[in-house]
Amino acid sequence: MKNKPIFDRKNILITGGAGFVGSHLCDELIKHHKVICIDNFITGSEENINHLLKHPDFEFIKHDMSEPLDLEMLPELRPFKVAFQGIQEVYNLACPTSPKDYNASPIETLNANGFGTRYALDIAVKYGAKFLHVSTSAIYGEPLEATPFPENYWGYVDPVGPRSAYNEGKRFAESLVTHYRAKHHIDAKIIRMFNTFGPRMRLTDGRMIPDFVKNALSSQTLTIYGAAEDRSTYCYITDMIEGMIRMMNSSETGPMNLGNPETHKINEVAEYIIKLTNSRSVISYKPHLPYTAKQGIPNIRLAREKLGWFPVVPLEDGIQKTVEYMRGSRAITLDSYPH
Numbered sequence: 001m002k003n004k005p006i007f008d009r010k011n012i013l014i015t016g017g018a019g020f021v022g023s024h025l026c027d028e029l030i031k032h033h034k035v036i037c038i039d040n041f042i043t044g045s046e047e048n049i050n051h052l053l054k055h056p057d058f059e060f061i062k063h064d065m066s067e068p069l070d071l072e073m074l075p076e077l078r079p080f081k082v083a084f085q086g087i088q089e090v091y092n093l094a095c096p097t098s099p100k101d102y103n104a105s106p107i108e109t110l111n112a113n114g115f116g117t118r119y120a121l122d123i124a125v126k127y128g129a130k131f132l133h134v135s136t137s138a139i140y141g142e143p144l145e146a147t148p149f150p151e152n153y154w155g156y157v158d159p160v161g162p163r164s165a166y167n168e169g170k171r172f173a174e175s176l177v178t179h180y181r182a183k184h185h186i187d188a189k190i191i192r193m194f195n196t197f198g199p200r201m202r203l204t205d206g207r208m209i210p211d212f213v214k215n216a217l218s219s220q221t222l223t224i225y226g227a228a229e230d231r232s233t234y235c236y237i238t239d240m241i242e243g244m245i246r247m248m249n250s251s252e253t254g255p256m257n258l259g260n261p262e263t264h265k266i267n268e269v270a271e272y273i274i275k276l277t278n279s280r281s282v283i284s285y286k287p288h289l290p291y292t293a294k295q296g297i298p299n300i301r302l303a304r305e306k307l308g309w310f311p312v313v314p315l316e317d318g319i320q321k322t323v324e325y326m327r328g329s330r331a332i333t334l335d336s337y338p339h
């Protein structure tokens with residue numbers, strides 16, 4: 001069955017839909033389409049999609065994408081009439097993402113990028129669906145100098161290093177998408193996402209902003225793994241979701257960088273979070289953890305030209321919304337933190 005727009009609401013499949021980025025994508029796409037969300041909860045959570053579970057156009061399937069998936073065999077999907085209507089779009093996000101997570105689950109990370117991407121692509125081939133693969137700035141490896149990465153930079157990556165399950169896994173996935181596109185003539189696209197933040201990041205997932213907020217709220221030390229002058233980039237989640245949907249709706253195949261090219265000193269972000277939370281926390285510095293790397297800066301010229309996309313949410317506004325969410329999150333009572 002081909003990708004014919006004969007229905008007013010498309011059937012859209014999102015792998016990794018119960019994670020941080022995936023759940024925001026579900027929220028946006030459900031406004032106009034039917035959404036099938038696949039997740040095995042290795043790093044995502046039901047809490048992120050709880051509010052959608054009763055929506056008639058939303059279905060959650062608990063499944064490990066490293067295993068094949070026959071959508072037409074699932075009784076829960078009967079209302080989506082998959083055999084008749086098909087699937088029009090697939091967003092492929094399933095993959096442990098925080099360095100702490102892929103360091104703890106390297107084989108699962110490789111499987112998600114290899115088998116998981118392959119089975120998601122097979123679904124796109126079967127239904128002639130458009131496919132958007134979410135890759136990462138990590139494929140560029142360690143930035144050798146502080147210049148923004150353009151898409152034609154090939155990367156400086158250690159294939160057997162402590163980050164290799166993630167960055168080599170994502171490089172393999174990009175190659176798979178590229179060769180499926182050529183062989184099966186599907187409209188398969190790649191975006192390379194740079195550091196993105198916002199509500200629903202797990203407080204304990206080890207990424208910088210949730211770590212800072214968690215520690216600031218409990219007056220613990222905010223640890224910066226690097227030096228005081230290190231800079232990073234931060235894209236707010238609503239900007240990123242807008243870029244992903246524009247990419248899916250475009251005729252571009254990418255790879256296309258999506259991220260916020262503005263750099264900010266990490267210690268200034270930490271200080272701002274301390275101020276916002278009225279915290280007594282102090283900042284300390286430690287060397288980089290072996291499985292983390294300096295953040296690269298995106299060159300987003302291509303996204304500006306081809307998608308008319310660029311981030312609009314100021315860092316301070318994004319951090320305020322994130323702190324508000326994390327403060328209000330049920331998981332947060334100051335006493336519940338493991339100190």
Ligand code: NAD
Pocket residue numbers: 015016017018019020021022038039040041042043044045063064065066092093094095096097098111112116134135136137192193194195196197
């Ligand atoms: P996340 O960990 O919150 O989400 C990943 C989701 O994928 C989780 O819900 C997890 O349970 C699910 N998952 C993992 N393996 C799976 C499998 N085998 N089968 C089914 N589900 C599986 O991370 P995120 O920040 O939301 O990242 C989403 C995607 O964006 C990832 O592919 C990641 O590499 C990419 N990305 C994110 C960032 C960022 O800053 N957030 C930056 C670059 C790239």
